[in-house]
Amino acid sequence: MFDSGQVSRIIEMAWEDRTPFEAIESLYGLNHSQLVNFMRDNISSGSFKVWRKRHAGRTTKHLKLRNPAIMRSHCKTQYKNR
Numbered sequence: 001m002f003d004s005g006q007v008s009r010i011i012e013m014a015w016e017d018r019t020p021f022e023a024i025e026s027l028y029g030l031n032h033s034q035l036v037n038f039m040r041d042n043i044s045s046g047s048f049k050v051w052r053k054r055h056a057g058r059t060t061k062h063l064k065l066r067n068p069a070i071m072r073s074h075c076k077t078q079y080k081n082r
Contacts, residue, residue, distance in 0.1 A: 002028070007042055014039055015051065 002010065010028055013019045014035060021032050030038055040048050 010035075010038065011042060014055075 006028065010024060010030070013024050013027075021035060024035055025031050036052070039051055043051065
C-alpha cells in the first residue's frame with residue numbers, strides 16, 4: 001500500500017508533536033484508528049506503547065482540541081535545509 005519512504009514519513013509525522021492526525025489523514029488517507037493500526041504494524045511493540053502513551057489526549061495532535069491561535073502544523077525549523 002505504501003512504499004518505504006511513505007511509511008517512514010507517516011511514522012515521522014505520527015511522532016511529531018505539532019502534526020495533527022488530520023494532516024496525516026488528508027495526505028495518506030489514514031484516519032486515527034487506521035493510523036494506530038499502522039503504527040502497531042510498523043514500529044516495535046515497545047515504541048508503539050511509548051507513542052500511544054505520549055499522544056493520548058495531546059491537544060496539538062487533534063485539530064478540534066488545538067488552540068485556535070495556533071495556525072501552523074509544524075515547528076519553524078522542521079523543514080530546514082539539510
